[in-house]
Amino acid sequence: MNQFRVDVLFVNLDPNPEAILPLIGDVAAAHHNLVIFAASASSDGPLILKVMRLGVKEFLPKPMDETALGEAIRRMTCNRVENLSQGKLITVLGTAGGVGALQPQGP
Numbered sequence: 001m002n003q004f005r006v007d008v009l010f011v012n013l014d015p016n017p018e019a020i021l022p023l024i025g026d027v028a029a030a031h032h033n034l035v036i037f038a039a040s041a042s043s044d045g046p047l048i049l050k051v052m053r054l055g056v057k058e059f060l061p062k063p064m065d066e067t068a069l070g071e072a073i074r075r076m077t078c079n080r081v082e083n084l085s086q087g088k089l090i091t092v093l094g095t096a097g098g099v100g101a102l103q104p105q106g107p
Contacts, residue, residue, distance in 0.1 A: 038060070
C-alpha cells in the first residue's frame, strides 16, 4: 500500500474471519487514515464487535445491498471532507509580461 495512495480497503471476512482479523489490525495500525470496510455472510455480534475494535469503519452483511454500500461510502466521504483542515490560498500575479502585455523597448 506504500506505492499508491489508498483511501478505502474492502475486506472479505469469509470463509475464515479469525485468520483475517490479525491482518486487519496490522493494516489499520499502519495506515491511520485508511477507511476499512468488512463484509461477511455471518452476522455474529462478537465478530462484528471484533472487527470494529480493530478499526473497521463499516460492517456490511453479505450478500451486499447496493444501497447500503452506497450509503456507507457516502458517510465515509462526508466524514473525510468535514475533517479536512483549512489551507491557505496564495495568489501570485506577475507585474510585467504575460499575454497581451507590452514589453518595454530599449533605446
